[in-house]
Amino acid sequence: MEAVPRxxxxxxxxxxxxxxxxxGDIAPGAVVRDAxxxxxxxxxxxxxxxxxxxxxDEGLLESKPQxxxxxxxxxxxxxxxxxxxxxAMHELATRVAVPRxxxxxxxxxxxxxxxxxxxxxxxDVDAALRAxxxxxxxxxxxxxxxxxxxxxxxxxxxxxxxxxxxxxxxGTCRSAGLHGRLIEACAGGDVDEAVRxxxxxWRTLADLADSDDSHDPEVx
Numbered sequence: 173m174e175a176v177p178r179x180x181x182x183x184x185x186x187x188x189x190x191x192x193x194x195x196g197d198i199a200p201g202a203v204v205r206d207a208x209x210x211x212x213x214x215x216x217x218x219x220x221x222x223x224x225x226x227x228x229d230e231g232l233l234e235s236k237p238q239x240x241x242x243x244x245x246x247x248x249x250x251x252x253x254x255x256x257x258x259x260a261m262h263e264l265a266t267r268v269a270v271p272r273x274x275x276x277x278x279x280x281x282x283x284x285x286x287x288x289x290x291x292x293x294x295x296d297v298d299a300a301l302r303a304x305x306x307x308x309x310x311x312x313x314x315x316x317x318x319x320x321x322x323x324x325x326x327x328x329x330x331x332x333x334x335x336x337x338x339x340x341x342x343g344t345c346r347s348a349g350l351h352g353r354l355i356e357a358c359a360g361g362d363v364d365e366a367v368r369x370x371x372x373x374w375r376t377l378a379d380l381a382d383s384d385d386s387h388d389p390e391v392x
Contacts, residue, residue: 181215186223188213193232193243194332195298200245204233230326246333251381254330259374261320262308266354266370269314270363277314278359281307285355289348297339301332307351311358311370331377338380347376 189209192198206220213220224241227233231250235241244250284307291299312321350373357366 181219182222185209185213185215185219186226189220189223190227190230190232190329193227194329194336196333196336198243200243200333203240203242205241231330246337248334248381251331251334252378254327255374255377255381258324258327258331259371259377261323262311262374263367263370265312265315265317265320265324266358266366267363268317269311270358270361270366272314273310273358277310278355281310281351281355281358284310285348285351288351292339292348295339297336300339301335334381335377347373350376 189198189204198204204224206217206224210217210220224233224235228235228241231254232244233241234244284303288300288303288307291297291303312324315321350369354366354369354373357363357369
């Protein structure tokens, strides 16, 4: 059996810690230690430290050398900025992807939206966000723009933290109805309408950040 490449260990650590932060399992303001997380993940400290550096760069962790590394608070301005960037990338992806979609792609989006709507009704946050990702990922993949895909992957977790909190409070910041309009525009090959609906979807997230008045206080 070949040894697992170091890059895969780093990616495994990154994904696990990122997901725990987004899910709230590691709360805003919580101090994280590489030794503790390495033990929990069954890894050495090196890939965990590399994951920390990446998460600091992406805004989910903040670090003071020789002092602490901790989870950043959920800050409305950061969410709003991330939503603007991610939304722009999704608009770009939609414009490029719509003429390239096959019937199977559209059906995949319909199925994802059905799962999304069912999860929202059931109050299943994880399933709702997985379905939402699956729906929009159809367009991102079809567009084939690696820079756009990387930007979406980098900044979406900042948005997800606020989305998850709102789901947990009994609300939702995504609409199966808006998704339905997007799908119908894609099915009809209407690029301009698909882009307009995409912009509306992501504008709701920026509005969500503007309306959020219960930010986690920044820990000093």
